[in-house]
Amino acid sequence: MKLYAYTLPLATPLRFAGHALTERQGLLIKLEQDGRTGWGDCAPLPGFSQDTLEQCADALKAMRDGQAQEQDLPPAARFALDCARWQLQNPTPLRLPSPVPLLVGTPDEQLAQYEQLTERPGEVKLKLARASVEEEIALVYGLLERNPKLKLRIDANRGWSYEQASHFATCVPRSALRYVEEPCRELNDTLRLHAQHRLPLALDETTQHPDYQYESLAGVRALVLKPTLIGSLTRLQHLVEQATLDGVEVVLSSSFESNIGVSHLARLATELTPTSVPGLDTLTALGADLIEPNPWGQDKPLITESELKPL
Numbered sequence: 001m002k003l004y005a006y007t008l009p010l011a012t013p014l015r016f017a018g019h020a021l022t023e024r025q026g027l028l029i030k031l032e033q034d035g036r037t038g039w040g041d042c043a044p045l046p047g048f049s050q051d052t053l054e055q056c057a058d059a060l061k062a063m064r065d066g067q068a069q070e071q072d073l074p075p076a077a078r079f080a081l082d083c084a085r086w087q088l089q090n091p092t093p094l095r096l097p098s099p100v101p102l103l104v105g106t107p108d109e110q111l112a113q114y115e116q117l118t119e120r121p122g123e124v125k126l127k128l129a130r131a132s133v134e135e136e137i138a139l140v141y142g143l144l145e146r147n148p149k150l151k152l153r154i155d156a157n158r159g160w161s162y163e164q165a166s167h168f169a170t171c172v173p174r175s176a177l178r179y180v181e182e183p184c185r186e187l188n189d190t191l192r193l194h195a196q197h198r199l200p201l202a203l204d205e206t207t208q209h210p211d212y213q214y215e216s217l218a219g220v221r222a223l224v225l226k227p228t229l230i231g232s233l234t235r236l237q238h239l240v241e242q243a244t245l246d247g248v249e250v251v252l253s254s255s256f257e258s259n260i261g262v263s264h265l266a267r268l269a270t271e272l273t274p275t276s277v278p279g280l281d282t283l284t285a286l287g288a289d290l291i292e293p294n295p296w297g298q299d300k301p302l303i304t305e306s307e308l309k310p311l
């Protein structure tokens with residue numbers, strides 16, 4: 001096993017819980033066996049992940065040197081190791097899912113972004129609970145005016161009170177909503193929105209808890225799972241199986257990993273959640289590719305293995 005540290009420039013700073021990131025740091029694991037190579041990307045996100053890069057680096061070095069077990073690895077390190085192994089054993093070809101465009105910014109900016117899309121999508125994702133509820137309801141109607149058949153994946157990141165979410169649910173046509181991700185701070189309020197308004201729900205922040213266990217909940221139509229936070233691919237697969245048995249869609253989602261990590265997530269999505277479109281739209285934020293050009297055709301400078309710092 002070889003370990004490398006990397007630093008990638010960010011096009012715009014990322015902010016999470018008081019952390020402002022101007023560059024993205026992580027580790028690459030390289031495994032080699034019988035002429036085959038497996039890479040893994042370990043990139044805990046400061047302010048978001050429970051584990052830190054230092055913890056991951058120490059744990060991986062200890063494991064490489066025979067002083068620790070893989071069960072002791074923090075989630076991001078375990079995810080990287082499992083991906084590198086998976087690539088060695090099962091070199092799945094990459095099939096790129098057609099993306100669901102994410103609209104960000106103020107309601108006016110989101111509308112402008114929609115208008116600039118070269119191909120009109122059947123579905124878009126909106127980040128809401130950032131402007132007033134009235135403005136956001138108007139945004140939904142603005143989009144539906146442009147395409148009455150458009151389906152919306154809405155992410156409120158727990159930003160609405162029950163009353164605000166209730167108002168939104170009353171005013172917006174339910175048939176346009178694929179789901180609303182985590183509308184309220186309290187899970188009980190979120191679940192009440194389904195009981196009261198039949199609002200289709202998705203859970204994301206709830207699944208990010210380190211002890212998260214799958215639970216069947218009325219109204220939850222989709223789960224967003226972030227493999228970097230989950231760690232073990234076996235645990236990920238188990239969660240996907242449980243949800244799928246319940247008819248709940250699973251959307252795998254990236255957390256600003258490098259092109260190596262995001263490519264693995266795309267392969268995992270092909271393998272584990274073939275009927276779902278993963279949320280992998282974080283790669284544009286990064287200013288360079290590692291080892292190989294990214295398969296999304298985004299033109300970036302390439303950092304080769306010999307340019308990386310071995311650990």
Ligand SMILES: [Mg+2]
Binds near residue numbers: 157204224
């Ligand atoms: Mg979300």
